[in-house]
Amino acid sequence: MRTLTEQDIRTRAYKLWQAAGEPRSKFDAFWYQAEKELLKERTAQMRGSRRPDATKNVRQRRAVSTVN
Numbered sequence: 001m002r003t004l005t006e007q008d009i010r011t012r013a014y015k016l017w018q019a020a021g022e023p024r025s026k027f028d029a030f031w032y033q034a035e036k037e038l039l040k041e042r043t044a045q046m047r048g049s050r051r052p053d054a055t056k057n058v059r060q061r062r063a064v065s066t067v068n
Helices: 006-019 027-049 052-067
Strands: none
Touching: 006 027
């Protein structure tokens, strides 16, 4: 997974700013909101990419192989 870049944040912040009606203030609020959302999404993706079932299957296979 590629790292979060300033351009990623800028693009998301711009979309948030547009969706809010392009107000003339609070630019930093849109930036921080965009950064927060993107980090949250990346964290969720990273957690989703872990395979706890695979770990469980390895443990089961090891247990079976030690019994045989």
